[in-house]
Amino acid sequence: KPSQFDAIVVGAGPSGNACAYTMAKAGLKVLQIERGEYPGSKNVQGAILYAKALEEIIPDFREDAPLERHIIEQRMWMLDDSSFVGTHIRSADYDKPPYNRYTIIRAQFDKWFSAKVREAGALLICETTVNHLIMDGDQVVGVQCDREQGDVYADVVVLADGVNSTLARKAGFHGEIKAQNVALAVKEILFLPEDTIRQRFNVGEESGVVIEMVGRITDGMMGTGFLYTNKESLTIGVGCMLSDFKSNPNRTSPYVLLENMKRHPAIAPLIEGGEMKEYCAHLIPEGGFNAIPQVYGNGWLIVGDSGGFVNAAHREGSNLAMTTGRLAAETVIAAKASGKGFHANALKPYKAALDDSFVMKDLRKYRDLPTVMHKNPQFFTTYPDLVAQAARTMITVDGVDKKSKEREVFAHFRKTRKLTGLVGDAYKLWKAIR
């Protein structure tokens, strides 16, 4: 069958939109297929948008994109059951345009991005699921959708279908996603008056705060929590590895984890009075570098969460999604211009471009982190407890001299982890993030 399109993009999240936009803008005939009712209806994110990745695709996006607040302060908290110890980084420089990070609401953002894709000339079909890839030998030549006469043909198919890509699995491009390589996250959007948010977080009309958390809130599982300020709402969520939920001795469900987190004495006053308007759960591919599958082949490319492109250490996903989408699009554009077809060899430059970008460089840097964290739950339990207790001991003024307090803190560390354990943990951590 002759190709009806230069490219078909499956999925209208940030990776699919970045890819479809870049190709359509370059004059390629692009079809984008999304199973949701509209782009954004099926998508979940915290959500922090990293400006740089989008700027490289739509330089003037700030003019009309639905942005909530630019981030002027990042807090990183370690929590035990009753307290937190943390760092806060706030700078007036973050409050000067052009801003580097924003909170967004994905349902609105994805709709906006999709409108740009269509303005650039791509055709979008929603409420349509791609069930299979159509093969001609070992070459992908199109997709089969769940519609009558649902076979569509194209030179290239880009899989931007998100985490747990069933299409790639069915086609044998990669195996079943492993439970230890994927986190299950739940989040709520809590509505609060704008004034209340400004007062509670000490921010202006447009500026906001990000809080990332580790410790007791994940009930001994490998995971993190977050709290972000939107214009008139807060997003609060927590995510842990799926394998840890399966083996958790307390059988804690994600919902219970979030409810407990909301009751933590450090968090409850910040969200008090918030009216819950949205609750959702979603997977995040967190296997990192070692879990990235083959990402191109004869007539196909994989982008975004579908390829496992998430930097869990820095809570980055949407920027990797947009960048991989853009790089895949540029590869297809170059392949078309060369006129040499769309076999794996012609699409191979995609991998080289990925390797050359921050995407693979960052994932490579943290390649051992998922395994180290998995094998050492003390980083999510013992250490937040120890640090919180040490801080409390040192700042409590109770007539005990500071030298004795220091001795007490060190003795407590040594008793809990022993000297060899402490040195070993420091080495493991250094190795995992070096």
Ligand code: FAD
């Ligand atoms: P998705 O956004 O998942 O889009 C895939 C699309 O494909 C969906 O719209 C889906 O409906 C469609 N689709 C799937 N299968 C088919 C099919 N067969 N046929 C047709 N359509 C199909 N990243 C950040 O950068 N910052 C954050 O703050 C952040 N926080 C997060 C918090 C949570 C709770 C979660 C779950 C993720 C977070 N991420 C964050 C990660 C980020 O959301 C993802 O990396 C990003 O959404 C990936 O984009 P994508 O386009 O690859 O996939």
